[in-house]
Every structure is written in structure tokens, then in C-alpha cells.
Amino acid sequence: MKIRLALATATVALLAASAAQAGTITFNSMASDPGPRSAMETLIEQFEAENPDITVELNTFDHEAYKTALRNWLTSSSPPDVVTWFAGERMNAFAGRGLFADVTDVWNDNGLFDVMSSSSSALAYEGEQYGVPYTYYQWGVYYRTDIFEENGIEVPETFDDLVAACGTLREAGIAPVTIGTKFLWTAAGWFDYLNLRTNGLEYHLGLMSGEIPYTDDGVRATMANWQRLIDAECYIDDHSAYSWQEAIPFLTQGEAAMYLIGNFITPFFPEDSMDNYGFFQFPIIDESVGIYEDAPIDTLHIPANAENQEDARRFLAFMSQANILTDMNEALNQLPPNSESQVPDNRFLEAGFEMLSAADGIAQFYDRDTDPEMARAGMEGFQEFMVNPDRLDDILERLDRTRQRIFR
Amino acid sequence: MAASPIPREHRRAAFWFLLPALIMFTVYVIYPILQSFWISFHEWDGLTDTMEWVGLRNYEDLLFWDDDFWTAIINNVWWLIFYLLAPLFGLIMALFLNQTVRGIRIAKSLFFFPFVISQVVVGLVFSWFYDPSFGLLNEVVGFFGIPTISLLSSERWVTFAIIAAGLWPQTAYCMILYLTGLNNINPEQIEAARIDGAKRFKLYWHVIRPQLSPATFLAIVVTVIGALRSFDLVAIMTNGGPYGSSSVLAFKMYEEAIFNFRVGYGASIAVVLFLIMAVYITFFLTRMLQQERSGG
Numbered sequence: 001m002k003i004r005l006a007l008a009t010a011t012v013a014l015l016a017a018s019a020a021q022a023g024t025i026t027f028n029s030m031a032s033d034p035g036p037r038s039a040m041e042t043l044i045e046q047f048e049a050e051n052p053d054i055t056v057e058l059n060t061f062d063h064e065a066y067k068t069a070l071r072n073w074l075t076s077s078s079p080p081d082v083v084t085w086f087a088g089e090r091m092n093a094f095a096g097r098g099l100f101a102d103v104t105d106v107w108n109d110n111g112l113f114d115v116m117s118s119s120s121s122a123l124a125y126e127g128e129q130y131g132v133p134y135t136y137y138q139w140g141v142y143y144r145t146d147i148f149e150e151n152g153i154e155v156p157e158t159f160d161d162l163v164a165a166c167g168t169l170r171e172a173g174i175a176p177v178t179i180g181t182k183f184l185w186t187a188a189g190w191f192d193y194l195n196l197r198t199n200g201l202e203y204h205l206g207l208m209s210g211e212i213p214y215t216d217d218g219v220r221a222t223m224a225n226w227q228r229l230i231d232a233e234c235y236i237d238d239h240s241a242y243s244w245q246e247a248i249p250f251l252t253q254g255e256a257a258m259y260l261i262g263n264f265i266t267p268f269f270p271e272d273s274m275d276n277y278g279f280f281q282f283p284i285i286d287e288s289v290g291i292y293e294d295a296p297i298d299t300l301h302i303p304a305n306a307e308n309q310e311d312a313r314r315f316l317a318f319m320s321q322a323n324i325l326t327d328m329n330e331a332l333n334q335l336p337p338n339s340e341s342q343v344p345d346n347r348f349l350e351a352g353f354e355m356l357s358a359a360d361g362i363a364q365f366y367d368r369d370t371d372p373e374m375a376r377a378g379m380e381g382f383q384e385f386m387v388n389p390d391r392l393d394d395i396l397e398r399l400d401r402t403r404q405r406i407f408r
Numbered sequence: 409m410a411a412s413p414i415p416r417e418h419r420r421a422a423f424w425f426l427l428p429a430l431i432m433f434t435v436y437v438i439y440p441i442l443q444s445f446w447i448s449f450h451e452w453d454g455l456t457d458t459m460e461w462v463g464l465r466n467y468e469d470l471l472f473w474d475d476d477f478w479t480a481i482i483n484n485v486w487w488l489i490f491y492l493l494a495p496l497f498g499l500i501m502a503l504f505l506n507q508t509v510r511g512i513r514i515a516k517s518l519f520f521f522p523f524v525i526s527q528v529v530v531g532l533v534f535s536w537f538y539d540p541s542f543g544l545l546n547e548v549v550g551f552f553g554i555p556t557i558s559l560l561s562s563e564r565w566v567t568f569a570i571i572a573a574g575l576w577p578q579t580a581y582c583m584i585l586y587l588t589g590l591n592n593i594n595p596e597q598i599e600a601a602r603i604d605g606a607k608r609f610k611l612y613w614h615v616i617r618p619q620l621s622p623a624t625f626l627a628i629v630v631t632v633i634g635a636l637r638s639f640d641l642v643a644i645m646t647n648g649g650p651y652g653s654s655s656v657l658a659f660k661m662y663e664e665a666i667f668n669f670r671v672g673y674g675a676s677i678a679v680v681l682f683l684i685m686a687v688y689i690t691f692f693l694t695r696m697l698q699q700e701r702s703g704g
Contacts, residue, residue, distance in 0.1 A: 068666055075455055093669070097455045182649060238540045238558035240650035249541075373668035384651035387561075401473065 025081040030066035039331030079303035081312040087122035087297040088364035095125040131301035133337040137263040138352030139294040166232040178256035180242030184379035188366035197285035208370040210407030214399040290360035447675040454671035466676035491635035495627040498582025523580040531644030534573035563653035589623030
């Protein structure tokens, strides 16, 4: 009985293996929110219709779990054929270890260097391309227009305006800014913007690459600005107990008025009161500093050990076409990285697209621009600072010790 | 033990009987332990083939440069101390449930229920319970006019809040151990003690407690090991936060090895954890052997 069972499983395994050779690609995706998920499914159907010899097996995972699992898949002997991931340092961590396949040929064969020139550098590691972008989105402040109006607040253009708005809202009994820092990265959004607005992109990237110490005066200036927000009681209480989604109800229920986050928040706004939500660019701190924005790119990669490299490349090529990216980003509610695609007809995205087109430069995001370990330590430090601002010196010194060890 | 010589062929048979277990033990326990020691002397990202020998540097970093490590150790000590409430509560519940009333089986299974639930679910349930905006805890204390408390975002209380969540299933487990222990108690002895006039606490302390000592031993060992390898609840409820203040050794090891690509460093944490467990287990094993030699 046991032997027969073993034989049966062996046969099934063999069948599965031969099926894989006959044009199946496994695609592991972290697009687990309902909208993005169905967008992926629709596109895969379209791909399979155009390429009848290839079947795509889609596996969707929860975001945080995916981040842990990906490295295990990449080092296993039979990784998926296509995976979603992030551009920048996050990609380099795997590209540098030889775990992502070089797909420069996909870029050359499909003329991607022309249509995706703005994101090509974020997908390059030592001069070769290691993935293709499929979407990007702006960061900025999403706010309740009705609450602003009721309290006579104009959209803040300068940092002083923002601090003043916090004061007015507090007086009205409303928490000015909602944020959930349980998974840390939301705090990094604030650091990124404060640092970009205080010190500019070049300085920011110097800090990200470990050349500038965290105890530097520039960082201290950034943190002093952050201190002003904390002193004005800008943030909701107990933010470290919430994930970013758990912090949304404060905004939708009118207990908080602003949220610095990526455009992926907009599907969470209730349909029937959509008019009450608006978007504005992070206010200017120093007019002599250029205007830089965070605009993270989400990407597709082929693991270096993937079995079906050839079909995976066809899939990547398909996913980089202008019309496909138009459709996908329409559904994702984000911006297509292909310059020949259409920006979705959506006021948040149009505002974002306009803002990014006018920007002097683009950063990815704190945890995509710096070393993963540094990112973790840094974001923990930011969270601690938001709760205990008096520990600033300790935090910066600790971060700098970490920086020295990592970038030695 | 009487020193009776065992015939040779018996000894050989014993060897063959033990062999499969020995092989498994060597391959899946001894070898990984030695390998962890070996890896802990290297800098290695766990992905590439290059392992750089760094001697004791990982330990130096750990002991002298890493504040989080000490936070984690201290938290582990809190876990060890407060987790020991589980055997105590378990014993009380077992004594309470050890009756022959109608429906007691159902009551027993309901009390045992938390242990059957996955730790992940326990963690989720408790994080909702503690949630400052809609959690039951704040509904209750709010009723008495106490302002909202957010246990999971307070660096001071977070570890205790997680331990409390862990105690729930652990108590159920200890209760089962004690219930089986109580089943094995010789009723004649209790009868005899009753006739001699022993009641309530005296009866418990002089007659029941000594007979429960194997169950107590087991409950404590299991609980301490559970406390030292506590991981799931921390990962689910706080992810080590706020800013690392609820981290424990097992969680820190996972974080360093998986997220920070420092497998060598993670291995050195594993070694420290292993040594703590080894010291503790040796202590208890010797104590148990002594007790057995002196006849319980």
C-alpha cells in the first residue's frame, strides 16, 4: 500500500516536471490586494491567449510573508520562473549575489531603453539590467478636504504651514496625521521626505550608500524638523501598534486628517465620499533645495536558477508593452513606467504624474535605497524617535555604529 | 542500580535497536548543532558560497556592540520567570477539574482548547484584544474610567502582554499534564490519609503533591523550553517592536539571518541560546537523576 502510494506520488511529480517543460511558467506575485490581484489574473489570461504554448501558474502571497519567502525560493534548486520585487538596493541585494538573471537582452530586443529610460538606472546593476519595471507610484500627503475646509486650513505649501495646520487640527480635536509604524517602513516615508526637503537628493543618496554618517549635521537638521512635527503633536497616539492598513480608518472616519503614504492607499477611500479626499505634494522646507520625490518602482525578475528562462523572458517582454502596462496600471491604480502608455484617468494619478514629471530627481524609498540591514536598523530608530524624541542622540549614534559596521 | 552483567548478545541487540534512532539523532540534531558552531565563526550571507572566517568577531559584536541583544536576553529572562506561572495555573485548574461530575469531560476539553489553537491564531486574537482603538481590553478598562492603554506599543509592557498571551495555551498544556498525573494517584493512599484526618491543603501538600512530582518536572521542563524558544507570538503580535523592545533571542536570530543576510551572526545567537538551554537542561537532568537515585 505504502509502496503504491510512493509510486503514485513519484508519477505525479514526474508528470508535473514534464508539464513544466512543455511551456509552464510559475509566477510568484505579492500583488495580494484585491485590485492588483485581479489585474494580474486578467493580464495572464491575455498572455495565455496570445501565447497558447505557455501556461502561467500564478501564486499570490501576502506582502510581508513574501518578503521573507523570496530569498528561500531564489536559493532553492527549483525557484519560480518569474517573481515580483522592488527596484534599487532591494534588487541589487539579489542581483549582486547572482540570484537574478541578467535580462539586458529583453531590454534590447524590445526597445525598452527608449520607452523606459526614466527607470532603466533603477533596474541596472553594474551596467546590466536585472528586471523590468511594471508599475510605479508617487508618495505624498493624502488628506480630507472636508476637514481642511471646516477648519479653514489651506493646503500647506511650506513646512511652517504644515506645522501650523497640525496646531489648528489639534485644537479642533482632530489628530492631524495618521500613521501605522508597526512594520516600520511608514516612518521611513517621513524621514525620506524630511531629509530630501532639508538636504536634497545628493545628500540623501550619500547617506543611503553609507558615505555620510548618521551623526552628520545635515541629518541633525532633518531630525530637528521632524522634532517640530512631534512637538506640534502631529501624529496619532500609539502608532506603533498599527500596520499601515490599520491606520487608514482614522482618516476615513474623520479622526485624522492627513496620511503621508503611497498612492496604493486610494482604493481604500470609500466610494461614496471620494470627493472628500485630496492629495498634495510634501511641503517645501528649504527653497534653495531642489524638489525631489519618492516614487518606488515595482518590478518583475527572473530567478537565475529558473528552469524556464526562455518563456519567462517572453512573459517579461509581454509585460513591458505600452498597452499592457496601460491596462495593468489602470487596474493597479498606479503609473505605467512605459512612456508610450496612457496615464490612468484618475485625479490622484494625474496629480502624481504631473508632480513626478516636474521633479528635479527621484528616490526609490528608504528601504529600497539603502542596504537591507541598515534599512531595518534605521527604520527602527525612526520609530523609536517618533515615540521618544529625547533619545535622538543615542539613536543617531547607534545608527552610525551600524552604518560603520555595514559599510566597512 | 544493581550491577548485573548484561550478556554480550543482548548488548549487541541493543546496539542494533538503537542504531536507527542514533543515526537520525546524529544527522538531524548533533550535526546541525556543530554546524551552527562552525557557521558562527564566519561572516556569511546565506546565499553565496563565500564564507569568510572571522573568528570570534560575531560574538564580540553580539556582546559588546549590540544593544538589541541585551534587550532580547533580558526579555528572555522575563519569559522564563513569568512563563512558570503556567504550571502553577495548570495545577490549580487540574485540581479544580479533577472531579466526577456530569459533563466534566466537556469542561476539560474546553479548558484544553487553547492549546489546540495555532500560536498564530492566539497571537492574532490577543493583538485584537489589546488593540487600543477597538480591543476588548480597552472597552473593559474604559468602563471603569481608566484611560486607553496600548500595551503592544509600550516598550515597558509589551513583553508582558505577549507573555500573557503565551500563558493561555501553555496553561492548558500544563493542565493536561497534571490531569494525567492526578489520574495515576493511588486512591487508597488518599483514603488512608483521610482516615488519618488529613484535609484540604495538608492532604494536597503531603499526599498528592509528592505523587505529582513527575508531572511537575515535565510541566516545568516543557514550559522553560517553550519560554526560551518563544518566537511565533513575538513575530505575530509585534514583529519585535516597538523598535525592537519586545525582541527575544529566537526572534533576533531569525531577523538577523533572514532579513539582514547575516547567517553567521544569527548562528552565534543560536549558539548562545543553545548554551543557555544546555546549562538549564543539565541542571534539571542531574536533579532528576539525583531524585531517582534517592528514590523520588
